[in-house]
Amino acid sequence: MWTYIGVAAAILLVVGGVLLGLVRGSRSRNRHLDEAPPEPGTPGPSDADLAPDGAIGTIEHPGEVVEDEVSPGAGPAVAEPEAPPAPTVETPEAPAGRLRRLRARLARSNTTIGKGLLALLAGGRLDEAAWEEVEDTLIAADLGVAASTELVDALRTRVSVEGTTDETVVRGWLREELLALVDPTMDRSLADSRIDGRPACVLVVGVNGTGKTTTVGKLARVLVAQDKDVVLGAADTFRAAAADQLETWGGRVGVPTVRSDREGADPASVAFDAVAAAAEMEADVVLVDTAGRLQNKVGLMDELGKVKRVIEKRSPVDEVLLVLDATTGQNGMKQAEVFAEVVGITGIVLTKLDGTAKGGIVVAVQRALGVPVKLVGLGEGPDDLAPFDPEAFVDAIVE
Structure with missing residues (x-):
């Protein structure tokens, strides 16, 4: 009897295996039918894409391919955000260039002093009334009463001694006397460097x-x-x-x-x-x-x-x-x-000097405080501030 039972079990195993094979074959055929055929000329998988046994990936469900394993701690690849563009940093104009450019503007703004004085001094009729007019012109230019009187007295003495009213000669005298009033010997340096190891x-x-x-x-x-x-x-x-x-x-x-x-x-x-x-x-x-x-x-x-x-x-x-x-x-x-x-x-910054013909304020404020004008502003532009140059200032007035 045991012999018949063994034979029956063997037959059941064979039939079960055949049925299982038919089911797997059917599923495999269905999967390949669902997949679109490759386009002509499309290359097949490379060696790097093949699993060790030659299969393409590992199939868990029909049509689903399991991705390669990611190493522990590695997150998904995220594109780095683009950094915002760095702000544009301007390069200011060098002070030397400013002085050349600003001198012309200063000359235009102070023509009242220069032309008015030269016209009076070179007119040839320097009587008492004329000298009073010269002094009034200087006071109106904010030179100050004391400085105006001092300048007129110096010019009167030179004209009397030299006996000339030649415009070129008088222009030179005016320049010398004005420069003396502006005082080029004053220290106009700016504290702009480290001192004793500190700013x-x-x-x-x-x-x-x-x-x-x-x-x-x-x-x-x-x-x-x-x-x-x-x-x-x-x-x-x-x-x-x-x-x-x-x-x-x-x-x-x-x-x-x-x-x-x-x-x-x-x-x-x-x-x-x-x-x-x-x-x-x-x-x-x-x-x-x-x-x-x-x-x-x-x-x-x-x-x-x-x-x-x-x-x-x-x-x-x-x-x-x-x-x-x-x-x-x-x-x-x-x-x-x-x-x-x-x-x-310790120093004066004069702004809006281009908006007035009263450049004599430079002399007045220096004499009153005993401190120098160190910087002058001659316009609205970002580089329209420059270190004060006494000679350039005076030349702008008399030229």
């Missing part, structure tokens, strides 16, 4: 409306053109747009700006932070912009004095530049005197 510190002050923040931005361009590493401090925290304006100026030439994100922040604190940051960056110079002040407002002027004192806890203040509007004339003299008392002015 030079420049505090910029002035009344409202003189273009002070713009002047700081333009001064940064002057220094960058001289290969100086500059840091700006936006300590004008009362005018909402002042810090943004200064940061824009600095960004154009690649200069960082230290500012507060809070409107109305303590300006002394911002100034202190700017000086500290400049030291950490090992910059050559830090320029600190301050809020515009009215010289007759005691509280505002006292606060300006506080800004300077707080800075000095971190670093000496090497330069205090007063920005004056040349068109304000003698009123600018009163402003200058008050600022000099509060923070100790």
